[in-house]
Amino acid sequence: MKTNLFKLALSLSLTFAALESQAETRITYKSAKSSSSYYQMGVQIAEAIKAGSEGGMIVTVEESQRSVQNVMEARARGADYVFTTPPTLVKLAQSGKAMFEGRGDPKFNEIRALFPIPSLTMHFVMSEKSGVTDFPGMEGKMILLGKGSFGAREGEKYLKLFGLEGKVELAEVELSNAVAALKNGQIDGFVTAGAWPAPNVIEAAASTAVNVISLDDEQIAQSKRTKLVIPSGTYKGQDDITTTSLPVVAYTTTAMDDDTAYTLTKTFWEQKAKMGENAPWWNGVDQGLMVNIIDKIHPGAIRYYKEVGVELTAAQQ
Structure with missing residues (x-):
């Protein structure tokens, strides 16, 4: 009798497991x-x-x-x-x-x-101390692009598009160290891409005064990317930021x-x-x-x- 009950219980258990699996x-x-x-x-x-x-x-x-x-x-x-x-x-x-x-x-x-x-959203983050508020102002400054990432490739492309190729110094620092390097003055700014709000940009804006650079309509058209506006207040001290994105x-x-x-x-x-x-x-x-x-x-x-x-x-x- 116990054996039959055990077999029945096992059969029911397997049946319920199968039904549950089918329901998922x-x-x-x-x-x-x-x-x-x-x-x-x-x-x-x-x-x-x-x-x-x-x-x-x-x-x-x-x-x-x-x-x-x-x-x-x-x-x-x-x-x-x-x-x-x-x-x-x-x-x-x-x-x-x-x-x-x-x-x-x-x-x-x-x-x-x-x-x-x-979307993958471009951020051009400059220290307020550098005085840079637009792309022409980056000339002669130390910029961190990082290596191998979409942001690095896109940042390099923008420097060429906007006449800055060979006119900025490129920092040999890992992007993971960007905020610390910006804070202690090793670099004047960094480029990063990711979903907004970007954690490293939040950290940079909270730990030191920064300017997150906007692009104008002509620059956005040159980039052949999608326009995106990051709302005012997303990052400490920043108004609306007009930038580019990859959907x-x-x-x-x-x-x-x-x-x-x-x-x-x-x-x-x-x-x-x-x-x-x-x-x-x-x-x-x-x-x-x-x-x-x-x-x-x-x-x-x-x-x-x-x-x-x-x-x-x-x-x-």
Whole structure:
């Protein structure tokens, strides 16, 4: 009798476990290097989706080396695959240009957008003591660009664009030491890119007087990047900062079913304010960033956006 009861209990347990497993929707979120802020965002999204779906949707965050890798993997990954990348890379993949030349695949045409996440935002931080309030004023100053990062490459590009190549001294200091170097006078300023508010810029503005340089419309046009305004008061002592950004979006493919894409998108937006309570960079994400999605949106996500009255372009649909 006891043996039969044990077998019945075991059978019921396995049945309930199977039902519970079937009730869960599992998503793989391909993000960035584990040391980056974008990986942290992925973890925050995973926690928010789990909470918002009451455990019905489980997101596992995967480390990635670069956005190009994320896009390339869309060729072979399944219906549970979500990844982040700038929209421009999706366009390049679909047209087989630049880093995707000779690596094209029809699967790239199945990539679909879900929602925007914080943009990579350029910050040009100068000590107030340096007296620099614009780009021409950087001539002859010691600037830290860092090495190998988007911010370093973009900063170097801007120095060339604005006639400063060879006219500034480049500091041989790691970006992680930028705030200390600025504070003790080793450098006059540093360049960094990331979601705003950027922790190192917050620290710099709080520990010493700084000027975060704005770009004018002509400079923004020269950069061929997206204009972004960081609101007054984001950093101590700073008014509105007009700068440039590289939009970043969460994508999936048409392999994901409409209901999953709908629930994922809906839960993200409904949880965003709560995420912003602990991580302020989410407060910079709003429906205004939807214009940065220059490609097609997943039908399931479109259903959500139409429900809440977000106007979509013809290209997005």
